[in-house]
Amino acid sequence: MHTIGVDIGGTNIEVGLVDQKHKVSARAKAATPSAGPKEFVKLISKLVDEVGGEPAALGVGVPGVISDNVLVKAPNLPGWSEKTDFRGMLAKKLGIPVGLGNDVDVGLLGEWVAGAAKGGDFVLGVWMGTGVGGSLILDGQPYHGVSGGAGEFGHVIIHHDGALCTCGRRGCVEGYGGRRAMERTIEHRIDAGFETSIDEIRQKKHKGHFTSGVWQEALESKDPLATAMFRDAVTAVGVGVASAINLLDLDRVVIGGGFAEKLGTDLTSSIEEVAQPLMLRPSPNLTIVPAKLGDDSGVVGAANLAKSVVVR
Numbered sequence: 105m106h107t108i109g110v111d112i113g114g115t116n117i118e119v120g121l122v123d124q125k126h127k128v129s130a131r132a133k134a135a136t137p138s139a140g141p142k143e144f145v146k147l148i149s150k151l152v153d154e155v156g157g158e159p160a161a162l163g164v165g166v167p168g169v170i171s172d173n174v175l176v177k178a179p180n181l182p183g184w185s186e187k188t189d190f191r192g193m194l195a196k197k198l199g200i201p202v203g204l205g206n207d208v209d210v211g212l213l214g215e216w217v218a219g220a221a222k223g224g225d226f227v228l229g230v231w232m233g234t235g236v237g238g239s240l241i242l243d244g245q246p247y248h249g250v251s252g253g254a255g256e257f258g259h260v261i262i263h264h265d266g267a268l269c270t271c272g273r274r275g276c277v278e279g280y281g282g283r284r285a286m287e288r289t290i291e292h293r294i295d296a297g298f299e300t301s302i303d304e305i306r307q308k309k310h311k312g313h314f315t316s317g318v319w320q321e322a323l324e325s326k327d328p329l330a331t332a333m334f335r336d337a338v339t340a341v342g343v344g345v346a347s348a349i350n351l352l353d354l355d356r357v358v359i360g361g362g363f364a365e366k367l368g369t370d371l372t373s374s375i376e377e378v379a380q381p382l383m384l385r386p387s388p389n390l391t392i393v394p395a396k397l398g399d400d401s402g403v404v405g406a407a408n409l410a411k412s413v414v415v416r
């Protein structure tokens with residue numbers, strides 16, 4: 105049985121036809137539309153036609169909050185202001201069963217069935233991207249909480265009244281470790297006269313934002329401001345991870361997203377170094393590892409979500 109996995113990101117929509125062994129056999133990709141859900145349904149239907157292969161079902165990961173299969177909000181997608189039965193809309197258009205999941209949950213699911221989380225029963229996924237996403241697998245099952253709100257690792261508070269987070273609250277992990285928050289902080293510091301080469305690196309790479317690649321190059325050139333700020337980001341994530349382990353007694357932490365893709369085990373071992381002395385009684389089996397599937401984790405996870413819809 106083949107199923108389709110759709111990964112909706114802020115920049116691109118990736119669609120893949122995935123086989124039983126979690127291999128992506130055909131792909132299609134397009135820029136994320138700036139209009140609302142109807143445009144997404146049209147575009148996804150076109151991309152599904154492009155990959156072909158008569159899929160049995162489709163799964164989709166959306167950067168938003170999902171409760172009872174309904175998309176409650178997707179603040180990072182323009183034109184998605186209201187509660188949407190996106191799953192129903194897609195199923196009607198495509199004529200196949202559709203599964204809907206949060207993008208980070210779907211990413212961790214991909215890593216769980218075919219990547220770095222495989223074999224873990226108590227797993228925290230931390231996706232360090234524009235924000236800091238989180239997802240949980242507890243007792244061998246994806247865990248979403250009472251109303252779909254569990255796993256918000258990025259908004260775990262690590263400093264009461266600390267740095268302003270993109271959610272409007274203060275002291276969250278994301279306020280230190282999310283690229284959008286880091287960008288705002290570094291811009292303030294550049295304006296305040298701190299010496300750094302990171303803005304030159306950004307311009308040289310023709311990037312509008314401080315991407316993971318821009319940070320990586322600034323870190324490699326030992327830029328002092330970038331190094332200090334990245335240290336703060338790693339500390340925030342490490343403190344959050346230690347707290348999560350103290351609360352949940354995990355056996356695996358998977359770090360994904362752009363930074364993990366660029367920095368791999370350099371990043372995970374720095375996070376582990378911060379977390380280690382803060383953990384009360386970590387399992388001897390605990391490992392903190394980078395995601396393995398890169399961009400494919402979302403597509404593979406979404407395709408797996410599709411499978412569960414068919415089985416049901």
Ligand SMILES: [Zn+2]
Nearest residue numbers: 259269271276
């Ligand atoms: Zn927050």
